[in-house]
Amino acid sequence: MRAAVLYYPRELRIEERPEPAVGPTDVKVAVRLTGICGTDVHTYEGRYHPVGTPFPARVLGHDFVGIVAEVGDRVTSVRPGDRVTVEPSRSCGVCAACRAGAANLCAKWTHMGMTIDGCLQDYVVAPEHYVHHIPPSISDEEAATLEPVAVALHVFDARLPDRRGDETVVVIGAGPIGLATIEIAKLRGHRVIAVEIVPERLALAAQLGADEIVNPRDGDAAKRILALSGDTPNLIVETAGTSQSAQLAMDAATWYGRIIFVALTAVPQPLRALVSKEVWMTGARTGHGSYPEAIRLIAEGKVAVSEMITHRFPLTELREAFELLLARPGEAFRVAIEH
Ligand SMILES: [Zn+2]
Ligand SMILES: [Zn+2]
Structure with missing residues (x-):
């Protein structure tokens, strides 16, 4: 079969490869139409590739429609001749993220056209679980643009x-x-x-x-x-x-x-x-509004602050205090100035 392989950024070659083998739970799909996504363009340019690591030879593409060509012995939901698409992400199903319903954040996450070969080749093999029927009311063009909607x-x-x-x-x-x-x-x-x-x-x-x-x-x-x-x-x-x-x-x-x-x-x-990782990150600005609670917590002995004060200086020795803070940060955490 033909496969479009990216060897280096902007260096794409069409080459002959053996057709992929079909395992018992796999579906082999003859690709009919691929939609090129921004991710493919960025990958093609090498924008995701970490500097200084070998560039993997990769087949790009992850948004496509095709016809089922062959199914494994244990596949029940699709048959040869069915028109389908394949979800591009792969997850393990057993890690903590997968079990929590966040399969897109799987510890072993892979993605067609990025970390595993994609669909810009004649055949794609994928586990049945990722294969979805395309109803007749959806055109090939629409089916090859499903992923942005997802x-x-x-x-x-x-x-x-x-x-x-x-x-x-x-x-x-x-x-x-x-x-x-x-x-x-x-x-x-x-x-x-x-x-x-x-x-x-x-x-x-x-x-x-x-x-x-x-x-x-x-x-x-x-x-x-x-x-x-x-x-x-x-x-x-x-x-x-x-x-x-x-x-x-x-x-x-x-x-x-x-x-x-x-x-x-x-x-x-x-x-x-x-x-x-879909990390949530935000900033925090000032302790405005938190003074009453801060006073209460210290008064009740629930928060300790006196331990932070390591030195005392009179106001006349303010310069020494600053110099100490600069010179010995391990020893002087906080200096109190007596007025
Ligand atoms: Zn995409
Ligand atoms: Zn997982």
Whole structure:
């Protein structure tokens, strides 16, 4: 069979490979149509690849429709000739995340076209569990664009702290995932602001239901989004995947705004667990409002602070106090100045 193999960034070769073997619970699908996703483009460019590690030869692609060619002995839900798609993520089913219903965060998670070979080849073999029938009312083109809709649905299933009903959803990027997110947000009753620099995509965003459209090329996008969001918390969904779009997400967030990064490439390397583990991260600002409780806890002896004070100095020796703090941080935690 033919397989399109990426050997190095931007170096793709079509080569002959043996057809994959079918295990007892596997389904072999003859691929008919693949939708190219942003992830494939980023992988093709080498944007996910950690510097200094060998580049794996990989077949890209994960969003496709095909016809079942062969099934294993124990497969019952599909038969040869059925029109199907295959979910691209693979999980183990037994790790703690899988057992908690978070299979997308599986300890052994793999993904077609990223960590295992994808669908830009003549045949794909996958466990039956991941194979889904495509009804006749869905065209091949639609079936090969299913994954962005699944991703968008998951955005709204991601655990958001303190959810509110009517929030404004700001979708940055109007590629397939951004557009699908706009549609799902409208279905869920949200007001949607679409942000995109390509005018044709922005027009499509409006056609698919975005209430407001913002083109960052037309001026200060953050200011415009903040004005449109009003003085209530907004939810920002970042799907564009650039550092500028990540900055815009931060700038356009209102107080208590929430940002969901969908595009991994928007997230700086040290923070990528935000996406890969769906980590929740926030900041905390000042102890405002917490003084009465702090006083009570210390008064009741429930919180100890006197141990933190290691030195005392008169005000006249203030300079020595600062020098001590700088010179011996292991010994001087906190210095009290006597006035
Ligand atoms: Zn995709
Ligand atoms: Zn697992």
